[in-house]
Amino acid sequence: MQEDSLAIVDTLTEAYSDQWAGAPGAEEAGVFVQFMSSNDLIYVVLGVSLIIWLVLLFFLFRVDKKVAKLEEQINSNQEE
Amino acid sequence: MKVWKYVIAVWMTIVIAAGFLIYIPEIPILEQTARNIFFHVPMWMTMFVLFLISLWYSIKYLNDANLQDDVKASSAATVGVVFGICGLLTGSLWARFTWGSWWTFAEPKMNLAALALMIYVAYFVLRSAFDDRAKRAKLSAVYNIFAVTTVPFLLYIVPRQLTSLHPGADGNPAFSEITADELRFILYPAFIGFIAMGYWIYEIYTRYNILKLKAENS
Numbered sequence: 001m002q003e004d005s006l007a008i009v010d011t012l013t014e015a016y017s018d019q020w021a022g023a024p025g026a027e028e029a030g031v032f033v034q035f036m037s038s039n040d041l042i043y044v045v046l047g048v049s050l051i052i053w054l055v056l057l058f059f060l061f062r063v064d065k066k067v068a069k070l071e072e073q074i075n076s077n078q079e080e
Numbered sequence: 081m082k083v084w085k086y087v088i089a090v091w092m093t094i095v096i097a098a099g100f101l102i103y104i105p106e107i108p109i110l111e112q113t114a115r116n117i118f119f120h121v122p123m124w125m126t127m128f129v130l131f132l133i134s135l136w137y138s139i140k141y142l143n144d145a146n147l148q149d150d151v152k153a154s155s156a157a158t159v160g161v162v163f164g165i166c167g168l169l170t171g172s173l174w175a176r177f178t179w180g181s182w183w184t185f186a187e188p189k190m191n192l193a194a195l196a197l198m199i200y201v202a203y204f205v206l207r208s209a210f211d212d213r214a215k216r217a218k219l220s221a222v223y224n225i226f227a228v229t230t231v232p233f234l235l236y237i238v239p240r241q242l243t244s245l246h247p248g249a250d251g252n253p254a255f256s257e258i259t260a261d262e263l264r265f266i267l268y269p270a271f272i273g274f275i276a277m278g279y280w281i282y283e284i285y286t287r288y289n290i291l292k293l294k295a296e297n298s
Contacts, residue, residue, distance in 0.1 A: 036177055042112040044177045045100070048119050048170040055166045056281070059159075063285060070292050077295070 085280055092273045098266050105260045109178055116174050118266050122274035123167035124193070128231060129275050130160030130282055131200075135228040138221035150217035151293055153224060155286040157203060163278055164197045179245050189239040189246040196234040199227045 036043045099118035107114050134156035141149040171190065176182045185191060206223055210216035240248060 040111040041177055042115075044113045044173060045115045045119075047173050048116045049096070051169045051173060052119055052123065052166045055162060055169065059162050059281070063288060066292075067288055070288070070295060074295055077298075 084276070088273065088276045088280060091269070092277060095266060095270045095273045099270065102262065102266055104262060107260065113174055113178055114260070114263065116170065117263055118270045120167060120170045120174060121267065122270045123163050123170060124235065125271050126274045126278035127160045127163040127167060128235070130156045130163065130278050131228045131231055133279075133282065134160060134224055138224040141217055141221045145214070145218075147213060147217060147293060148290055150213075150221065151289045152286050153221060154204075154207060155289050156282050157200060157224065159278060159282040159285055161197060161200050161204075162281075163274075164193070164200070168193060168197065187246060188242045188244050189235070189248070192234040192238060196231050199230055203227055 036047065095118070099115055104112075104114050134153045137149045137153035137156065140146075141153060171193070172182050175184070175187075175190070179187075183190065203220060203223055207216055207220045210219065236248075239246065
């Protein structure tokens, strides 16, 4: 069922299908794809969780830097 | 720190752990990635709630011209975009291992979600174009009202009318009878948890931006 609906919507399938992991030859796919595909795809869930964590962490670091800058600004204003 | 923040911290810890631990039925192709629903879908819900907060303060700014409301609106939009980026990246990874491609231009929901984020990128570009604070606040508030109204169309209404690999196409609600019921026990708490997390991050960012506004005015 999934493959039929894929054929209807995905015009890229024909052009790239032989390069896809789902296509025959997945065994020769890169180490990354093989690792992610192992153990019933559970590492994809890990990857998704890590993406959210890293993006939020990145934002946290940015806000931290901004706060530090503001602190500096306020402190130097008070000294004047 | 207020009590609700501790509650969220504990709540989210349980949701994340339970998301990995609960038993889910065997689903072909998706297999264990069905668990991604607990993380990927709440990103979009959180984004939308933050955009609604942003809309609220934009309208409020147009009524009372209080610059603090403008700060709140832009902070909510920023955090909303952060969650939107999480949603896009997680969706892209999920697509790679279930649909077979990082990105496909034949998939309406994927592309329209990216478009919705672009509309918000334009909001920040518009903001940076003005040096005068009152003018910037007023114009970006008007633009923001336009921007938020496009989101339900781009993410829900239009994709549902089209053929798509993404659940929720062809007129179906995304969570229909074909989806396993067990997933709801974690999905709904995850919605609450992530939305509350988003609100928490928004609150911190707003407090910073209001302090900055005060420092610049003094």
